[in-house]
Amino acid sequence: MARITASVYTSHVPAIGAALDLGKTHEPYWQPVFKGYEYSKQWMKENKPDVIFLVYNDHATAFSLDIIPTFAIGTAAEYQPADEGWGPRPVPKVIGHPELASHIAQSVIQQDFDLTIVNKMDVDHGLTVPLSLMCGEQDPVKGAWPCPVIPFAVNVVQYPVPSGRRCFNLGQAIRKAVESYDEDLKVHIWGTGGMSHQLQGPRAGLINKDFDNRFLDLLETNPAAAADIPHIDYVREAGSEGIELVMWLIARGAMADVAGGPLPKVKHRFFHVPASNTAVGHLILEN
Amino acid sequence: MARITASVYTSHVPAIGAALDLGKTHEPYWQPVFKGYEYSKQWMKENKPDVIFLVYNDHATAFSLDIIPTFAIGTAAEYQPADEGWGPRPVPKVIGHPELASHIAQSVIQQDFDLTIVNKMDVDHGLTVPLSLMCGEQDPVKGAWPCPVIPFAVNVVQYPVPSGRRCFNLGQAIRKAVESYDEDLKVHIWGTGGMSHQLQGPRAGLINKDFDNRFLDLLETNPAAAADIPHIDYVREAGSEGIELVMWLIARGAMADVAGGPLPKVKHRFFHVPASNTAVGHLILEN
Amino acid sequence: MALDKPYKDVPGTTIFDADQSRKGYWLNQFCMSLMKAENRERFKKDERAYLDEWAMSEEQKQAVLARDLNRCIALGGNIYFLAKIGATDGKSFQQMAGSMTGMSEEEYRNMMINGGRDPKWGRS
Amino acid sequence: MALDKPYKDVPGTTIFDADQSRKGYWLNQFCMSLMKAENRERFKKDERAYLDEWAMSEEQKQAVLARDLNRCIALGGNIYFLAKIGATDGKSFQQMAGSMTGMSEEEYRNMMINGGRDPKWGRS
Ligand SMILES: [Fe+3]
Ligand SMILES: [Fe+3]
Numbered sequence: 001m002a003r004i005t006a007s008v009y010t011s012h013v014p015a016i017g018a019a020l021d022l023g024k025t026h027e028p029y030w031q032p033v034f035k036g037y038e039y040s041k042q043w044m045k046e047n048k049p050d051v052i053f054l055v056y057n058d059h060a061t062a063f064s065l066d067i068i069p070t071f072a073i074g075t076a077a078e079y080q081p082a083d084e085g086w087g088p089r090p091v092p093k094v095i096g097h098p099e100l101a102s103h104i105a106q107s108v109i110q111q112d113f114d115l116t117i118v119n120k121m122d123v124d125h126g127l128t129v130p131l132s133l134m135c136g137e138q139d140p141v142k143g144a145w146p147c148p149v150i151p152f153a154v155n156v157v158q159y160p161v162p163s164g165r166r167c168f169n170l171g172q173a174i175r176k177a178v179e180s181y182d183e184d185l186k187v188h189i190w191g192t193g194g195m196s197h198q199l200q201g202p203r204a205g206l207i208n209k210d211f212d213n214r215f216l217d218l219l220e221t222n223p224a225a226a227a228d229i230p231h232i233d234y235v236r237e238a239g240s241e242g243i244e245l246v247m248w249l250i251a252r253g254a255m256a257d258v259a260g261g262p263l264p265k266v267k268h269r270f271f272h273v274p275a276s277n278t279a280v281g282h283l284i285l286e287n
Numbered sequence: 288m289a290r291i292t293a294s295v296y297t298s299h300v301p302a303i304g305a306a307l308d309l310g311k312t313h314e315p316y317w318q319p320v321f322k323g324y325e326y327s328k329q330w331m332k333e334n335k336p337d338v339i340f341l342v343y344n345d346h347a348t349a350f351s352l353d354i355i356p357t358f359a360i361g362t363a364a365e366y367q368p369a370d371e372g373w374g375p376r377p378v379p380k381v382i383g384h385p386e387l388a389s390h391i392a393q394s395v396i397q398q399d400f401d402l403t404i405v406n407k408m409d410v411d412h413g414l415t416v417p418l419s420l421m422c423g424e425q426d427p428v429k430g431a432w433p434c435p436v437i438p439f440a441v442n443v444v445q446y447p448v449p450s451g452r453r454c455f456n457l458g459q460a461i462r463k464a465v466e467s468y469d470e471d472l473k474v475h476i477w478g479t480g481g482m483s484h485q486l487q488g489p490r491a492g493l494i495n496k497d498f499d500n501r502f503l504d505l506l507e508t509n510p511a512a513a514a515d516i517p518h519i520d521y522v523r524e525a526g527s528e529g530i531e532l533v534m535w536l537i538a539r540g541a542m543a544d545v546a547g548g549p550l551p552k553v554k555h556r557f558f559h560v561p562a563s564n565t566a567v568g569h570l571i572l573e574n
Numbered sequence: 575m576a577l578d579k580p581y582k583d584v585p586g587t588t589i590f591d592a593d594q595s596r597k598g599y600w601l602n603q604f605c606m607s608l609m610k611a612e613n614r615e616r617f618k619k620d621e622r623a624y625l626d627e628w629a630m631s632e633e634q635k636q637a638v639l640a641r642d643l644n645r646c647i648a649l650g651g652n653i654y655f656l657a658k659i660g661a662t663d664g665k666s667f668q669q670m671a672g673s674m675t676g677m678s679e680e681e682y683r684n685m686m687i688n689g690g691r692d693p694k695w696g697r698s
Numbered sequence: 699m700a701l702d703k704p705y706k707d708v709p710g711t712t713i714f715d716a717d718q719s720r721k722g723y724w725l726n727q728f729c730m731s732l733m734k735a736e737n738r739e740r741f742k743k744d745e746r747a748y749l750d751e752w753a754m755s756e757e758q759k760q761a762v763l764a765r766d767l768n769r770c771i772a773l774g775g776n777i778y779f780l781a782k783i784g785a786t787d788g789k790s791f792q793q794m795a796g797s798m799t800g801m802s803e804e805e806y807r808n809m810m811i812n813g814g815r816d817p818k819w820g821r822s
Contacts (some may be wrong), residue, residue: 015791018790029811060726060730060782065719065727067354067404070402071401084513084785086737098596102592109449115357116356116357116450117351117354118355118751120354157714159713159715159716166399171554180577196817199794200767201712203711203799204806204815205814207813208812211817232705240708276791278797285743304669346654347657370611371661372658389716389717393715467701485587486667489644489696490584490586490675491642496689522581522584523584552700564671565690573675
């Protein structure tokens with residue numbers, strides 16, 4: 001049977017993608033950010049998954065105001081990096097896993113999560129920046145990501161976004177779905193976005209290290225408490241775009257301890273301010 | 288405050304639309320069908336709602352395989368009748384109610400239903416045939432439907448469709464949402480599709496009067512029992528397309544008795560076989 | 575264990591699930607294209623040439639050319655998508671549904687007028 | 699009672715909810731169009747003419763021409779949509795965000811390097 005072996009949490013700041021793509025990784029501004037992912041790249045090589053279930057949000061890229069799914073799961077064979085206005089990132093296309101994705105969709109819908117199934121979409125920095133951070137730079141044509149990826153997009157753009165509790169429960173449903181898949185697959189689940197940041201208005205640039213580090217603490221040992229944080233607290237404490245952190249709760253809800261198993265092992269934790277407008281947080285948990 | 292004053296249930300057979308549009312309503316084949324809606328048209332005039340919340344399914348019209356929302360709510364200002372391959376039906380465009388629709392979306396998402404919000408879509412026979420049946424024929428240009436309509440599309444095309452229980456619970460969430468809207472509005476909720484029919488394979492043409500009439504009985508007095516019918520029973524007993532009946536449970540779940548009020552008044556009930564491939568069922572319940 | 579799929583054993587019936595959807599993706603997307611009048615015209619003018627614009631299997635193309643809806647469904651087609659072919663041909667939903675039953679158009683129509691197919695059909 | 703909207707009282711912050719989304723529909727859809735290289739070219743060539751192709755209010759068009767992002771947001775714009783204008787101008791997200799704060803680009807950048815804006819900012 002398939003099983004979730006680890007979860008990864010990371011910010012997906014677009015400027016990190018730009019720094020990678022424009023060869024700025026050795027600038028003093030960016031060095032501490034990429035240093036925080038040195039361990040992670042090694043860990044990825046030593047713990048190569050068969051599939052990554054990658055929770056992210058679309059930033060008005062694949063989904064305009066014409067259609068806004070709360071939860072969208074990609075069941076396509078492949079996805080192209082999107083042109084977000086600066087031209088597409090020079091990274092490999094993303095290969096999907098239609099069979100496992102469809103299986104998860106079917107199982108999770110039958111567990112009363114009202115997913116939207118998507119077979120055609122481009123993927124933006126929300127999905128590709130975490131892949132670059134964790135897998136290192138790849139040639140867009142000759143290179144490839146290490147394994148298939150199932151994109152799972154969460155609406156955090158137009159309010160109301162799903163609650164942290166809903167996301168945490170969804171993670172549990174995803175774990176059940178993965179474990180009911182016959183093939184023997186090691187699956188990673190990644191939660192991306194955050195940490196504290198605000199991109200709009202006179203309050204832009206807000207950072208809250210205390211909130212972020214408390215959130216990381218809770219994620220390690222008491223995710224149910226993190227799931228209880230109401231939307232308004234993210235806005236007030238972590239900035240209007242800090243709400244992206246609810247996506248981390250989907251990944252966290254899929255870990256074994258939530259279903260009565262032992263606490264996950266903390267393999268890596270990293271926090272740095274700033275990358276562009278954002279506090280970068282990163283955590284690797286193993287079942 | 289807004290409130291749900293009545294619910295309407297009706298099949299939405301495309302051939303009924305064609306019969307109306309091609310002036311066949313007085314043919315002996317069609318007369319009994321339209322006779323069953325004589326009362327309803329009068330009732331609509333005497334009980335004109337301010338808004339109709341119209342639950343239907345898209346039949347591979349607005350939604351291709353590119354994107355399949357389980358539940359999609361229309362928050363647009365208007366919707367055009369779709370060209371389903373025969374040319375668009377000659378009926379008026381559908382005027383939306385963006386304010387109430389957005390309010391319901393916001394409330395229902397916060398009650399843990401993972402809606403997809405849609406601002407651009409054409410509406411097919413699933414939505415326009417019930418309007419024609421209940422409101423009578425309207426000139427496509429000079430005519431108009433009697434009030435704004437909120438389209439609510441349910442995936443019943445690609446399995447898994449939402450369970451009857453999920454739909455019934457959703458109806459309850461919609462009732463709460465409507466009742467938290469400040470403006471004084473009389474809202475109808477309509478559930479459409481069904482009854483028994485199968486449009487595919489050697490078993491096409493299946494009709495099950497007993498199942499259908501039992502379903503109508505349950506809908507009147509014991510909707511919670513109807514909500515317990517599993518998907519496979521619809522397929523086996525009511526034909527592969529009979530699964531559309533789960534949409535009736537959304538409308539039924541929004542009635543007052545489900546929240547502890549008195550049973551609704553049965554204003555009208557009608558059943559006829561056939562319209563094209565389908566058993567036509569129709570019910571009007573008042574709170 | 576894999577997901578339970580009890581709908582696999584219903585006689586004369588193919589449930590359009592994710593597996594079917596994946597198989598029939600391009601067949602169904604071709605059908606969707608027929609919702610535009612200009613595409614219906616182009617298809618009618620040269621069916622084969624129009625079909626060759628789509629990443630469909632040769633089997634799927636042959637099934638469309640033959641208007642063999644049962645075959646189309648076996649190859650991943652869904653009836654609501656396939657209905658766009660019938661609409662292009664000027665056929666009604668009843669003609670399409672009937673064509674899959676092995677009955678003549680009149681036989682099927684009469685069966686429906688007489689109350690439709692018995693729900694016990696095909697059961698043991 | 700209406701829905702509770704506690705996010706209305708957060709200083710210097712506009713939450714993009716259904717009301718804002720309705721107000722900003724065409725402004726945001728215009729922004730989406732800038733994801734295509736040929737549209738970015740056409741917009742750069744004659745901004746006013748390109749804007750006039752969209753059902754935006756004059757106020758919205760003026761706010762775009764002035765690159766007044768705060769004004770755009772007040773008129774229903776959302777930052778992820780508006781970012782497409784910045785991308786077309788070759789601006790980074792940091793330049794865009796900074797432009798809304800009344801700070802110079804350097805001041806904003808330094809504030810971020812020094813740990814960002816205090817979360818207690820604007821609170822009583
Ligand atoms: Fe983001
Ligand atoms: Fe239908």
